[in-house]
Every structure is written in C-alpha cells, then in structure tokens.
Amino acid sequence: MLRISSRTLRILGLLSASALVLAGCGKSSSSSSAAAGGGATTTYKLAFVGPLTGPYAALGLNIKQGAEVAADDANNAGGKIKIQVVPFDTQGSGAQATTLKDNFINDNGFLGAVGPTFSGETKAILKDFETAHMPMISASATATDIPSTVPGGKSFHRLVPDDSIQGTGVADYVTKKLKAKNVFYINDKSDYGKGLADDTKKVLEAANVHTSGTDQVTPGERNYLQAVNNVKAATPKPDIVFYGGYYSDAGNLAKQLKDGGAPGVFMSGDGSLDQGLIDSAGANGADGALITCACKLATPEAGGALGAFATKYKAKFNKNAGTYSTEGYDAATILIKGIKAGNTTRQKLLDYTNSLGTYTGIGKTIEFEANGNIKAGDVYVYEVKSGKLTELGTVASLTS
Amino acid sequence: MPARHPPSREGCTIHACFHCLTDQFWAQAFDGLTVGAIYALIALGYTLVYGVLRLINFAHSEVFMVGVFASLFAAHALGIHTGDPAKTGFALVFAIVVMMLAAMAASGLTAVVMERVAYRPLRRRKSPRLAALITAIGISLFLQEIFALRYGRDLLPFPRVMEKHQVVNFHGADIRTDKLLILVSALILMVALERFVAKSRLGRGIRATAQSPETAALMGVNIERVVVLTFLLGGLLAGAAGALHGLFYEGAQFNIGFVPGIAAFTAAVLGGIGNIRGALLGGLVLGLVENFGGVLFGGQWHAVFAFVILVVVLLFRPTGLMGESLGSSRA
Numbered sequence: 001m002l003r004i005s006s007r008t009l010r011i012l013g014l015l016s017a018s019a020l021v022l023a024g025c026g027k028s029s030s031s032s033s034a035a036a037g038g039g040a041t042t043t044y045k046l047a048f049v050g051p052l053t054g055p056y057a058a059l060g061l062n063i064k065q066g067a068e069v070a071a072d073d074a075n076n077a078g079g080k081i082k083i084q085v086v087p088f089d090t091q092g093s094g095a096q097a098t099t100l101k102d103n104f105i106n107d108n109g110f111l112g113a114v115g116p117t118f119s120g121e122t123k124a125i126l127k128d129f130e131t132a133h134m135p136m137i138s139a140s141a142t143a144t145d146i147p148s149t150v151p152g153g154k155s156f157h158r159l160v161p162d163d164s165i166q167g168t169g170v171a172d173y174v175t176k177k178l179k180a181k182n183v184f185y186i187n188d189k190s191d192y193g194k195g196l197a198d199d200t201k202k203v204l205e206a207a208n209v210h211t212s213g214t215d216q217v218t219p220g221e222r223n224y225l226q227a228v229n230n231v232k233a234a235t236p237k238p239d240i241v242f243y244g245g246y247y248s249d250a251g252n253l254a255k256q257l258k259d260g261g262a263p264g265v266f267m268s269g270d271g272s273l274d275q276g277l278i279d280s281a282g283a284n285g286a287d288g289a290l291i292t293c294a295c296k297l298a299t300p301e302a303g304g305a306l307g308a309f310a311t312k313y314k315a316k317f318n319k320n321a322g323t324y325s326t327e328g329y330d331a332a333t334i335l336i337k338g339i340k341a342g343n344t345t346r347q348k349l350l351d352y353t354n355s356l357g358t359y360t361g362i363g364k365t366i367e368f369e370a371n372g373n374i375k376a377g378d379v380y381v382y383e384v385k386s387g388k389l390t391e392l393g394t395v396a397s398l399t400s
Numbered sequence: 401m402p403a404r405h406p407p408s409r410e411g412c413t414i415h416a417c418f419h420c421l422t423d424q425f426w427a428q429a430f431d432g433l434t435v436g437a438i439y440a441l442i443a444l445g446y447t448l449v450y451g452v453l454r455l456i457n458f459a460h461s462e463v464f465m466v467g468v469f470a471s472l473f474a475a476h477a478l479g480i481h482t483g484d485p486a487k488t489g490f491a492l493v494f495a496i497v498v499m500m501l502a503a504m505a506a507s508g509l510t511a512v513v514m515e516r517v518a519y520r521p522l523r524r525r526k527s528p529r530l531a532a533l534i535t536a537i538g539i540s541l542f543l544q545e546i547f548a549l550r551y552g553r554d555l556l557p558f559p560r561v562m563e564k565h566q567v568v569n570f571h572g573a574d575i576r577t578d579k580l581l582i583l584v585s586a587l588i589l590m591v592a593l594e595r596f597v598a599k600s601r602l603g604r605g606i607r608a609t610a611q612s613p614e615t616a617a618l619m620g621v622n623i624e625r626v627v628v629l630t631f632l633l634g635g636l637l638a639g640a641a642g643a644l645h646g647l648f649y650e651g652a653q654f655n656i657g658f659v660p661g662i663a664a665f666t667a668a669v670l671g672g673i674g675n676i677r678g679a680l681l682g683g684l685v686l687g688l689v690e691n692f693g694g695v696l697f698g699g700q701w702h703a704v705f706a707f708v709i710l711v712v713v714l715l716f717r718p719t720g721l722m723g724e725s726l727g728s729s730r731a
Contacts, residue, residue, distance in 0.1 A: 058554070189700055216700040221659045222649040225431035226694045226702065233424045233572070248555050252651065259564045260574050279557040282650050283483035387483065 043082040044339050046071070046332060047104035049125075049136075050117030051092035055219075055246070058274060059324065060092070060117050063139045065317050066328025067114045069309060072316070074336045081344075083336050090116065094124030101125045105132050111349050112136065112335040114328060119143030120191070122156075129155035134346045135353040137334060139327035140270075142166065142294065147371035154354055156372035159327040159361075160294040161379070163195075167203040169379030169395040170269075170292050174240065175207050176399040178290075184212040184231050184238035184264060186253065188219040188245030196269045197244030212238040219249045227253065228260040238264040246271045251280030254289050265290060273297065273323040278387050286384040294379050296363035297391060298326045305362040330361035420695050426573040428691040434579040436687020437586035438648075441641035442664030443671070443679035444593060445511070445634030451610040451674035452630045455519070455529060458536040461661020462543035463511045463635050465654065467642020469547065470506035471499040472652045475559055486563040495561050496581070496647070503646070504639035511635025512628055514539055520627075548654035558650035582644045589640055590680050593633065597676060602629055610674070663690075663706070670710050672720030681721055685709075 048067055050060035064087050071083040088104060090097040097116055104110040105128050113129065113136040116122045122141040129136045130153050137157040144162040147153070160166075174180050183204055187197035194216075201211060213234040215227045231241055241257060241264040243250050250272035257266060266286070270293040278286055298310040298321040309329055313321040338352035359366045367375040381392045392398060421428075442464050449457045478495055480487065487495050518539045522532050565577045597603035608616035609626045617623050645660065646652060663686060671682025686706055693705020717723055 186699075214698075216698060218659075218699075218702060220655070221702075222645075222651065222656070223435050225435070226428060226691050227699055229424045229427040229431065229572075229574075229691075230420070230695065230699070232427070232574075233420065251555075252649070255650070259576075261566070276554055280555045280651055282557060282560055285650075 041080050041082050043084050044344065045084050045086050045110045046335055047110050047113040048085050048087045049097060049113055049115035050090055052087055052089040054091040056092040058276065058322065062322035062325040063114065063117060063328035065313065066321065066325035067332035069312050069316060070329045070332035070336060079340060081340050085332065090121050092118050094120040097121035097125050101128050111339060111346055114139065114331045116141060119146055122146055123149050126150050126156055132346060133350050135335065135350040137331035139331050140324045147373060154350060157353060157368050158372060159331055159366060159374055161374060161377040163199060165377040166294050166379050167199050170200055171203045171207045172399050173292065173381060173395045174204060174209060178240065180209060180239035182210045182212045182236045182238045183240045183242050184234050185214045186227055186241065186243050187216055188249055189216050190219065190245065192271060193245035197242060200242055212236055217249065217253065219245060222252055224253045224256045228256050228262050231257060231262040232260065240265050240267050243268045247274040247277040248280045251277040251286055255281040255285030258285060269293065270295060270323055273382060273389065275320055275322065278384060283387050287386060289384045291382045292379055293323060293382065295324050296326045296380060297382065297389060309362050326363035330363055330366065334359060416696050421692060424572060424695055426571040428695050429688060430573040430575060432688040432691035433684055434582050436684040437583050438641050438645055438660060439664045439667045439686055440590060440680045440683025441586050441637045442660055443668040443683050444676065445638045446665050446668040447673055447676060447679040448630045448634045452606060452627060455532050459514060459540040459543065460634065460638060461657030462540050463507045464638040464642050464661060465657035466510045467503035467507035467639035468646045468652045468656050471503040471643035471646040472556060472558055474499045474502035475561060480559045480561060482557040482559045484559055486560045492562055500640055500643045503643035504636045507639025507642060508632050508635035511631040515628060515631040544654045553654060556652045558646055558652060560650065561647055578648055582648060585644065589637060593637065594676050606630060666706065666710055670713055670720055672722040675722045678720055678722035
C-alpha cells in the first residue's frame with residue numbers, strides 16, 4: 001500500500017511539475033510586429049512600466065488598465081495602425097525597473113512608455129529613456145526633483161503636479177476651507193507614507209497649523225488601537241488626523257479611530273484614494289474621510305468622456321476605475337494619437353509629445369512645460385460619503 | 401498653548417514619552433489585553449503541537465487565516481452582508497455562535513488534514529525535524545496562495561456583525577462590547593482547554609505522550625490519535641481566534657495570519673513553549689508590552705519592544721516565563 005501510494009505521489013508530482021512548465025510556456029507572449037492575416041495593419045507597442053504585483057500592485061494595475069482601455073478605443077476606431085500595451089512589472093522598485101528596462105529600451109518596436117508609476121523607478125531609468133529618445137508619460141510620479149535628475153531632458157512628462165504644488169494645495173484647503181488649527185500626523189513608515197506625512201506637516205506648520213502629535217503604524221498589522229489611544233490623549237485636540245500611507249491600512253485606521261471615538265476628521269493623500277479604503281473600513285467606517293489627490297477619479301456617474309471611460313473600464317475589468325486610471329488613459333491616448341498621426345519612430349513621437357500644445361484629456365486639460373511638468377496644478381478633494389468616494393471639487397474652487 | 405503633547409519622533413533620536421504612558425495607562429492596558437487574548441488563543445496551538453511533537457507548526461498562522469475566512473462565509477451564509485445594520489439581541493448571539501463554530505470547525509479540519517498530509521508521512525519515515533519545518537513553510541505558502549487565487553489579494557470587506565458600544569470609560573480605557581467579547585470568550589476557551597488536558601482521559605494521553613512518546617506507547621496510548629487530537633485542539637482554538645479577529649478587525653485577507661501568527665509564536669516562547677498556562681500568560685504579557693512600548697517610544701517601536709522583552713526574558717529564563725513542558729506540568 002505504502003509503495004503504491006508513494007509512487008502515485010511521485011507521478012502526481014511529476015505531472016504537476018510538467019503542468020507548471022507547460023503553463024509557463026503557454027504564457028510567454030508572442031511579440032507581434034505585424035498582425036497576422038489582418039491585411040496591411042501594423043502594430044506598434046507602448047510599454048507600461050510600473051508595479052503589477054507586490055504591495056503597490058493596485059496602483060500600477062489602475063494605470064495599466066486605463067492605458068489598455070485607451071488602446072482598445074484606438075484599435076476599435078479602425079485604421080491601419082494597431083496599438084498594443086505591453087506591461088513590465090517593476091513591483092514598484094527602482095532596482096527591478098533597472099533590470100527590466102532593456103526589454104523595452106532595446107526593442108525598437110516600443111515607441112513610448114506609460115509610466116514609470118513611482119518617482120523612485122522614474123529616477124532610476126530616466127537617463128535610459130533620454131538616450132533612446134523615447135517619450136515617457138508618467139501618470140503618477142510626483143517627486144519635485146525628477147526633471148532635474150536629467151537636466152535639459154526631453155523624454156520626461158507627467159500628468160500630475162509635483163509634490164510641492166500638491167502640498168500647497170493641501171495647505172490651502174486645510175487652512176482656508178477646514179480652518180483647522182491642530183493636526184495629528186500618522187504614517188506607515190514607508191518612503192511614500194512618511195514622506196507625505198512629513199511634507200504635509202512641514203507645509204502646514206509653515207502655515208501656522210499646530211501639530212498635536214505624531215505616530216507611526218505598521219502596514220499590514222491590523223491592530224492600530226495604540227495609535228487610536230494616542231490620538232485621543234493628544235492635546236490640543238486635533239481637528240484633523242492626517243495619515244500618510246496606502247488605502248488598506250488607511251481604511252482600517254479610519255474605522256478604528258471612529259469606533260474608538262477619537263477626535264478629528266480623517267484625511268489622507270493619493271495612496272488612500274481607492275475603493276479598497278471603503279472595503280477595509282466597512283460600509284460606513286470611513287464616512288467623512290477627506291482625501292486629496294492630483295488625480296481625477298473616473299466614475300460612471302461623472303458623465304461625458306470621463307463617465308464613458310469609467311463605464312468601459314468597469315465592463316472590461318469588472319472593477320471600478322481607480323486612482324490614476326484616468327491619467328493612465330490620457331497618457332496612453334496622447335502617445336497613441338501621435339502614432340496614428342504618423343509619428344512612427346521614437347524621435348518623431350518624442351517631438352510630437354513635446355510640441356503637444358494644449359490637449360483636452362478626459363480628466364483635465366493637459367499642457368506640458370519645457371521640463372515635462374504639467375502646467376495646471378489642480379488638486380482635487382474627495383470625501384467618503386455613505387461608503388462612496390465623492391469628488392468635492394478642486395482646492396481652488398473650494399477655497400475661492 | 402498647552403505643552404503636553406507627545407514629542408515629535410523624527411530621525412534616529414528616541415524620546416521616551418513617560419507622561420504618555422501615565423496618561424494612557426488604562427487605555428493601552430485594556431487594548432493590550434484584548435489583543436493579547438487573541439495572541440494567546442493562537443499561541444496555544446503552537447504550544448500544544450510543540451509539547452507533543454517537538455515541532456513548530458509554522459503553518460499554524462494559516463490555520464488561523466482559514467478561521468477568519470470561515471467566519472466571514474458563515475456571516476454571509478446567515479445573510480449578513482456588508483452595509484447591513486448590526487445585529488442585536490438573540491440574532492446577534494446566534495450569529496456570533498454560528499461564526500465561531502464555523503471558524504472552529506474549518507480551522508480544526510485544516511489542522512487535522514495538515515497533520516495527515518504534511519507531517520505524518522514525514523514522521524512515519526523518521527525524517528529529521530528540519531524536513532518538517534520546510535514542509536510547514538511549504539504548506540503555509542500553499543494555503544496562502546490558494547486563498548489569494550480564489551478570493552483575490554485584496555482585503556475582503558467584513559460586515560459589521562456587532563455594534564461597538566462603549567460599556568464604560570475606565571480612566572480613558574474604552575471598554576467596549578466587542579473587546580469584552582474577545583476577553584471573555586478567550587478566557588473561557590483557555591480554561592476549558594486547560595481543564596481538558598489536566599483532567600480528561602484524552603488529556604492524560606496528551607501529557608503522557610509529551611513526557612515520553614515511547615513509554616506512553618508501551619502503556620497503551622495510541623500516539624497517532626493523540627497527535628491528531630493535539631492538532632485538532634490547536635486548530636479549534638485558532639479558529640475561535642479567527643472568528644474573534646474577524647468580528648473585531650472586520651477584514652479577511654490571504655496573509656491575515658502572518659502578523660498575529662508571528663506574535664503568537666513569540667507569545668508561546670515568551671511564556672515557555674509547550675506550556676499551556678505559559679501560552680496564556682505569554683499572549684497577555686506580549687499584548688501589554690507591545691502597547692506600553694509603543695506608547696513610550698512611538699508606534700514604530702511597537703514590535704521592536706516586544707522582541708527586546710523576549711530576548712531579555714530568555715536571557716534570564718531560557719525556558720520562558722513559566723518554563724515547563726506540557727508533559728511535566730501538573731501530572
């Protein structure tokens with residue numbers, strides 16, 4: 001009996017191992033330079049560079065899927081030119097981006113890139129885009145110093161204002177609209193979360209907003225009672241609890257603060273702008289939370305091109321468009337329009353992008369400055385209302 | 401402007417905020433005990449298996465995770481969905497009991513199957529303990545990925561089953577219904593387990609096997625049955641912990657077992673691994689120490705402080721606070 005069962009086990013093991021290998025083979029994508037049997041159509045590739053697995057996967061997926069909807073729109077519109085978005089998973093790390101970059105930099109089939117998603121990975125490989133004369137449009141990288149990493153560079157573009165502009169926007173909203181006097185800052189110890197909380201604190205302190213206290217929490221750990229007690233004990237009583245971190249922990253923290261009867265309005269940044277915030281907070285756990293983001297969130301109710309995009313996105317991925325999905329769509333569409341206009345080499349597409357002028361995206365009006373930054377510095381404010389992320393408007397419109 | 405606010409904890413300098421500790425002593429103590437009770441329930445699973453097999457079942461955190469998911473599905477089966485109003489009265493008691501039982505059954509079954517599939521074949525072949533350790537890591541990853549693939553990697557929303565009413569405010573401690581539920585049910589379960597192992601015939605078998613498997617076998621104890629029973633008991637308690645965790649934190653995710661699993665293992669070692677009362681004490685002490693350390697030095701030291709205490713305790717009491725094995729305790 002034992003012999004048989006162990007042999008069966010071995011055979012099973014072999015079978016499953018070979019199944020894995022076969023599955024791996026099946027997955028390897030065939031790179032297409034010309035569509036087979038489709039007449040005289042030509043396929044051009046855009047690289048999506050950003051995290052698709054790991055803790056930041058959700059953000060990367062939002063952008064990638066936004067770009068894929070853009071490619072669908074372009075391909076469904078007909079014409080001889082087809083667009084393919086090929087994803088490169090950096091897991092959000094600059095080191096991983098550096099390892100992957102040769103796959104698209106050295107392949108002339110790639111004319112441009114949507115991404116990289118984060119500032120760190122953008123800085124890590126921006127030089128390579130530059131030497132390849134390849135245009136890149138990031139939907140989400142916000143570090144203020146990116147353009148200065150390659151002085152006089154032409155490749156870099158982004159669709160969101162940088163951190164310093166966002167910081168000023170948040171400060172305006174907090175001081176002029178909320179009229180808050182005291183803020184308690186919590187962050188999740190990550191580069192992003194700590195940076196956001198510390199920068200916000202710096203900006204708000206400069207605007208004479210007092211700091212009630214600071215604390216840190218461990219992402220993924222669900223027990224935030226200690227921070228809740230800290231907020232409750234803080235004097236003076238905070239008007240706002242500002243959290244620097246990502247949506248899953250933000251939702252949990254917001255809920256525990258509310259359940260614990262802690263004072264202050266919960267406020268956070270772009271990393272928290274996701275349906276996942278509400279999932280982790282429970283139905284009404286995050287109600288009243290305010291989130292600022294330079295991104296324009298697409299919801300089916302928005303109407304117009306933005307609403308149409310949200311509907312298509314939902315239909316394709318069975319998931320609501322998230323943070324930066326809109327920017328992912330706009331970034332890809334700018335490049336696609338350039339390609340369709342006949343700019344089918346990297347240099348031509350780069351020149352096209354740099355002389356774009358004023359472009360009406362589905363989210364906002366886009367115009368690049370010489371260094372690749374976006375001209376409009378709009379920061380949007382969202383509020384969680386009965387379990388839904390609702391846009392209140394831009395900081396400028398809310399404070400005027 | 402009042403001067404008493406927690407100092408900023410930037411950079412490498414560590415400020416101990418003693419008035420924070422005195423201000424928040426009762427609040428942090430009560431919350432620490434609540435979380436510690438969950439740690440203790442999970443820690444019992446580590447301790448029981450170690451006591452009998454001298455094996456650290458690192459997949460125990462996934463037994464707990466299965467319990468969290470099972471309690472969520474039980475809630476769904478009862479027709480409680482996200483956004484529904486919280487239950488009250490008899491419906492609430494019924495929902496909690498069903499969720500607890502479902503979680504205990506699922507976790508108990510997982511633990512027993514795990515023993516049968518992952519550990520028993522190795523034990524039969526008298527393979528070294530290191531092999532069992534690797535299997536433990538393997539089965540842990542296997543279970544995590546199964547749940548991640550089936551239910552996604554994002555947090556699943558959990559309905560609010562019970563309203564979180566404050567019962568009383570004791571010197572700032574937010575004594576709430578859900579925290580009391582955790583403390584009371586954890587204590588009942590732990591006392592029940594302790595009585596079972598100390599008094600019942602099966603419990604005597606567990607203690608005999610822990611003392612000396614060979615002698616126990618010669619005396620007619622069915623070792624295999626004792627081992628299965630041990631895994632089952634650990635699984636049941638982990639399942640109960642899973643349901644309580646679900647009710648309290650309201651979320652289920654494939655990796656939800658990792659943090660409490662590590663903490664519970666630490667608690668088991670702190671209290672003296674292989675010792676049932678040690679696991680209880682270790683869990684509660686760890687919950688308290690984490691919170692007190694965190695409030696003294698800032699939340700980023702939450703876990704660090706717990707491990708510092710562990711190292712210090714082991715320096716002076718290498719076998720943990722209670723320091724006995726399962727077998728020699730209360731013959």
